[in-house]
Amino acid sequence: MIDYLTWLTILLGAALLFVGLFRRLGLGATLGYIVGGVVVGPSVLNVSGDAEAINQVSEIGIALLLFIVGLELQPSRLWRMKREIFGLGLAQLLVAGTALALLVKLALGLAWGPAAAIGLALGLSSTAQVLPMLRSTGELNSPHGERAFSILLLQDLALIPLITLVAALSVGGEPDAPSGLEMTGLTVAAVIGLVLAGRYLVAPLFRLIGRLGERELFIVAGLTTVIGAAAIMHALHLSVALGAFVAGVMLAESPYRHELESDIEPFRSILLGLFFMSVGMLLDLRVIAGEPLLVLGLAAAVILLKAAALYPIARAFGSLPGRAATLSLLLSQAGEFGFVLFASAASGRLISTEQASLLGAVVTASMVATPFLMRFIGWLQANQPEKHVDLPGPEFSPETNAIVVGYGRFGQTVAQMLMAKRIPVTIIDVKAEQIELAGQFGTKVYYGDGSRIDLLRIAGAEGAEGIYFCHDDPAFSREQLQLIVDAFPKAAVMVRVFDRRHAMALEGLDVQLLQREVFDSAVAMGRAALRSLGIAEREAARVEGEYRERDLERLRVQTASGDLKTGMEQSFTHRPLED
Secondary structure (H helix, E strand, C coil): CCCHHHHHHHHHHHHHHHHHHHHHCCCCHHHHHHHHHHHHCCCCCCCCCCHHHHHHHHHHHHHHHHHHHHHCCCHHHHHHCHHHHHHHHHHHHHHHHHHHHHHHHHHHCCCHHHHHHHHHHHHCCCHHHHHHHHHHCCCCCCHHHHHHHHHHHHHHHHHHHHHHHHHHHCCCCCCCCCCHHHHHHHHHHHHHHHHHHHHHHHHHHHHHHHHHCCHHHHHHHHHHHHHHHHHHHHHCCCCHHHHHHHHHHHCCCCCCHHHHHHHHHHHHHHHHHHHHHHHHHHCCHHHHHHCHHHHHHHHHHHHHHHHHHHHHHHHHCCCCHHHHHHHHHHCCCCCCHHHHHHHHHHHCCCCCHHHHHHHHHHHHHHHHHHHHHHHHHHHHHHHCCCCCCCCCCHHHCCCCCEEEECCCHHHHHHHHHHHHCCCCCEEEECCHHHHHHHHHCCCCCEECCCCCHHHHHHCCHHHCCEEEECCCCCCCCHHHHHHHHHHCCCCEEEEEECCHHHHHHHCCCCCCEEEECCHHHHHHHHHHHHHHCCCCHHHHHHHHHHHHHHHHHHHHHHHHHCCCCCCHHHCCCCCCCCC
């Protein structure tokens, strides 16, 4: 038997090796942890120690994950997303869970009760796998990302009644465990108790610690809150995850929410990684090797059924075809809570230990498939662009004398200032998601690539007085712009440029304005910074004017020479006070 330091070194070394490798391959950290656990576990090298003990400790990672989910759940955000959470999310779980329950009944020969519990468990997707994928692509706060988050949140909430359902159906287990009805009552009472404790004990405690300014105390208080809530629920034979989730919700409106989230994140990442390693260690490869076709067939069926169930529901809730397909495949895997529910079902004799191992392998295989599915659909959409037949192009727009190309944060300001004076505007954007978002706020945006002359002509550019390119496209070339200026000589053309280099590349064309996208906001903040340091308003205005003149002259000489280092004498530099 190896000592615990050697065991811990092997465990962390395996995590470092396989997570690094899988990250490099673009397959995500979750699969790296699982494969690392399989390799060091009893099925392969057998140097991992007690996987059951690791699983018990690392379940705190699941608790911390749900704590962070709870922190994200401000009542205002919950109310704003209520349609997606309780409509889209609930519909997905019920439809997919019903289909998967039928699959499990036919494949494993279970009774209807256990089949329903296992089917719903398989209907849960992997929060730990999907959220990092959305964060890495910057889509978490997009409409597409919020739909995925809403479904995952509903599934996280559904874990609690599913645990209660498994307990109610169990025919064995802990002798002192409460019945299903008792568990429901205890759950409601415990949640109410935790909410009251959060209001009258935890919130004042964090205010006190916040005044002390001790970061270490803040971290300790955060961990104590999470683990304490989880411990209370565990002592009552209830869901540890629910306790942590309620603790997060208690602090969702706290001014310390963001600091808590950043403090807890490292602990969550490490412990959740250990949880996935323990999942890999507990996988019985002999069961999988005995029936590989059944495992792969069930995993494929889970993916197909979940994707097929979600796609029409997402379309019914307003997702565009491409986005609905992406969302369906993104959430097509079974998730980490399945491992928790399968273990509970096995201890309650709803399923056998071998069936629990088999189902765990199915979950793992479905999770392995997700990165490949996302790569496939990304390739498919890149090579076969979506037609957006349900998005009207500018041929449907009325005649206007102003065209705005790009309706992101920059274009929105330009268009709304024009509309403030009741100037009719045709707005064009190539991003279907941006068009969908604008429509939710009552703004009509037409689909198309506004840098194309033929599309601008369809939009009425020949009669327009102004064409305003507000899209964020550093690749918008001098040649493209020159063709547009020549094609529509009556229109005043203004262009948002990415930076100084982009401005230099377009300088000299017959356009009315080249506006660097962050220039004026940076100048405004510089002027405000001078005022905050006691500089008089008149002097701050003089400095702003001088800076603008110097910057304009520097840009002129840089454009003439083609060298960014030209005109450095026009820049302000740090000078000693005596100067």
